Amino acid sequence: MSTCHPSPGPALLELQGITLAGRGQRRLEAIKLSIEPGERVALIGASGAGKSSLLAVANGLIKPNGGTVLWQGAPPAKRQRQRRRQQARIGTLWQDLRLIEELTVQQNLNGARLAQWGWPKALLNLLLPLETGRCAAALEKLDLDQALLDRPVASLSGGQRQRVAIARLLRQEPLLVLADEPLASLDPRLAEELLALLLDYTRAPRALVMSLHRPDLLGGFDRVVGLRAGRVMFDQPVDQLAKDQLTALYASSL
Helix, strand or coil: CCCCCCCCCCCCEEEEEEEECCCCCCCEEEEEEEECCCCEEEEECCCCCCHHHHHHHHCCCCCCCEEEEEECCECCCCCHHHHHHHHCCEEEECCCCCCCCCCEHHHHHHHHHHHHHCHHHHHHCCCCCCCHHHHHHHHHHCCCCHHHHHCEHHHCCHHHHHHHHHHHHHHHCCCEEEEECCCCCCCHHHHHHHHHHHHHHCCCCCEEEEECCCHHHHHHCCEEEEEECCEEEEEEEHHHCCHHHHHHHHCCCC
16 A cells, blocks of 8 residues: 655645535535545445545536535635636546547547647647647557547547546646546456556645545555545545445445
């Protein structure tokens, strides 16, 4: 297991008393979470526990009904341009990947740079192959041939798409990586391979928060946060997690 040392600066992410409404019951309730540079944090819990909602609040996709979100010690900026730059520090890897099928691999990779580029260069990306060398280098880190750059995403296999989504994340160069069960549909070998890559990439000054459906993959993480019915049941070092805690976390609430 990796070891992280607290940073003298502000946390990369702080969730302070986050509450998110839902139908019938709250999706998140009084969530407190702080992520420091160099930390790799696993988020576990049964389906519907609030893992995806927490990540969506963390990256600014959903505004909570109560509480405060801080990115590097500052609340979300009010001006759109400043907010885009803030959000560029956070990279999200979704379970459904959110690649644009009709665009080429290169256009998708460059999509990670839109917040830094602005709209003129973003539009140019639809017409010309920009920064080919950097895109090829991102693919190489995922053992993908640069010949894929000109191919539409729709023509790729499932494994290739997964790797392209991670290559897009590397193109963004975020400080904080949020990953929403990105390994759920992968075979065990590929899941362990891509997990190792993400854990290595998120060494200090970066950090990782990943929701997992497989407790057997917790070994490479520093901390584990257990969610149940929108509440944090535990937040502790992975090596202190007890089997009875997992049993209680996943026990039926009926």
